[in-house]
Amino acid sequence: MLSRVAERIYWMSRYMERSENVARLVNVNSHLLMDLPRGIRVGWGSLIKISGTGDYFNRGDTEEADERTVVRFMLSDRDNPASLLNSLSWARENARITREIIPMEAWELINNLYLEVKDNLSKSVARRERNRVLHTVIASIQQFTGLLAGCMSHNSAYDFIRIGRNLERADMTTRIVDAGSANLLPHLSGEEDVLEPYDNILWMSVLRSLSAYQMYSxxxxxxxNAEDVVTFLLQDGMFPRSVSHSLGELESCLHKLPNSDEALRAVTGVRRRLRSANIPELLESGLQEYVDNVQLEVADIHRQIANTWFLPVAPQAQSQ
Known part of the structure; x- marks a missing residue:
């Protein structure tokens, strides 16, 4: 397989997974409004923090951003590289270029989803229409994942698709845990104890953003509670969206590819860090710092993958 083809389908998969994650986050935050008593304001700015796009938000302080502003930024803002519309657009472009590699039905699904979302996002500020569009995105991307699993040869191309999907999942789950540990809800008037009665609602929203609540139960x-939720999302080896499971899938795919030693070493290092983590102790003293380090190591896995299969070989290394 050509390296540029491998890179295209890898990023197609990452952008599709990213689109689903954005849809889940906005949808869950919308439903969180109905679970909280009047007077407790949902921190919409936390979605910008989770997605890591604060540098592109030019509408004032993210902590003070209201629902309408954040929803538009997360779903349709062309200046936001991780917006739903941009992610689907780039997934579509990568799928278009590699449509001879993936099943034709998969290309048609991505193309139709992008066009439908593009036509309806202008109406997504209203919650009812927003929920409909986001449910369509989530269901379509799950259909896309199942279609590839059932209709595409499980060859190297499929391995790169799985690598992209699971690396994106691992990254997003760490971001969601990080935001949860910092509290998705803003402290009111400096009174930190105001939110304590609603901690379980907060952590339930964290689980629901990953469709993890039923499996957790x-x-x-x-x-x-915080300890069990963080343990489940970081260390559970059976739940598909946990960091541990995603990295296990990643490791399985890398074993099938040539020259994967450096990437495998990076994955093994993160998995070792996860297994040895003492979650109760980290919750007391430094979970955010720990999760930040895990995110950096997940980013390093991507660099190793890019250096091995996507980037051109330096002339000196080529001659050797």
């Missing part, structure tokens, strides 16, 4: 069988 089956496996943990305890009321929702």
């Amino acid at each position: 089956q496996h943990v069988q305890d009321r929702v």
